[in-house]
Amino acid sequence: MVLISGAGSNLQAIIDRCTDGFIPAQVAAVISNQADAYGLTRAREAGIPAHCLDHRDFQRRVDFDAAMIDLIDSFSPDLIVLAGFMRILGQDFVERYLGAMLNIHPSLLPLYPGLDTHQRALADGAKNHGASVHFVTAELDGGPILIQGHVPVEPHDTPETLAQRVLTVEHQIYPQAIAWFAKGRLRLSDGRAMLDGIPVLVPGNIPETFFNLSTEPEQ
Ligand code: GRF
Numbered sequence: 708m709v710l711i712s713g714a715g716s717n718l719q720a721i722i723d724r725c726t727d728g729f730i731p732a733q734v735a736a737v738i739s740n741q742a743d744a745y746g747l748t749r750a751r752e753a754g755i756p757a758h759c760l761d762h763r764d765f766q767r768r769v770d771f772d773a774a775m776i777d778l779i780d781s782f783s784p785d786l787i788v789l790a791g792f793m794r795i796l797g798q799d800f801v802e803r804y805l806g807a808m809l810n811i812h813p814s815l816l817p818l819y820p821g822l823d824t825h826q827r828a829l830a831d832g833a834k835n836h837g838a839s840v841h842f843v844t845a846e847l848d849g850g851p852i853l854i855q856g857h858v859p860v861e862p863h864d865t866p867e868t869l870a871q872r873v874l875t876v877e878h879q880i881y882p883q884a885i886a887w888f889a890k891g892r893l894r895l896s897d898g899r900a901m902l903d904g905i906p907v908l909v910p911g912n913i914p915e916t917f918f919n920l921s922t923e924p925e926q
Pocket residue numbers: 711712713714715716717718746790791792811812813838874877
């Protein structure tokens with residue numbers, strides 16, 4: 708189950724890696740909170756059920772969340788993948804799917820949670836930037852990290868050129884994380900991400916210790 712709000716390039720990468728067998732699973736459905744999200748078209752073209760649930764049709768966040776839960780549960784998914792889904796989900800929602808919901812964020816968390824990550828990295832003169840996949844917890848962009856991908860910042864980068872290179876890395880690391888989950892290798896245990904029963908160590912922002920997937924991910 709993939710939740711989107713926009714272009715859906717991560718969704719496309721996930722669909723492609725399900726189709727070629729890298730991810731041993733299928734996308735059960737796609738839900739967008741924006742009717743014009745191009746990702747809905749991508750889903751339909753792949754023969755995947757595509758639904759829009761517009762948050763503006765709900766006065767209260769809890770009502771939107773409840774409608775989302777009803778729709779999601781009607782597909783009985785094993786995993787919920789937030790792929791450019793631009794709504795903050797309430798605590799009940801997060802707790803319901805704890806350990807079964809992933810998000811991708813375009814920065815090397817814990818650096819730059821929230822919006823405008825590429826712009827902020829450039830403004831700081833960062834030499835290194837990237838993306839992170841994490842379990843979703845109540846803390847915004849703060850759940851345990853599973854995998855990160857690095858992108859060196861080039862002297863002439865703009866937020867747009869940097870975003871484009873980060874997206875390329877996103878399209879590698881998200882399918883990798885989902886494949887691990889689908890194979891039963893990844894779980895959330897006592898607030899820690901575990902891969903093959905071993906805690907995934909992504910300590911702070913020490914670049915040398917990050918996973919680096921600038922080349923093809925492993926199986
Ligand atoms: C990605 O950069 C993702 O990390 C962020 O929103 C963007 C979505 O892109 N949360 P797409 O819709 O997958 O193309």
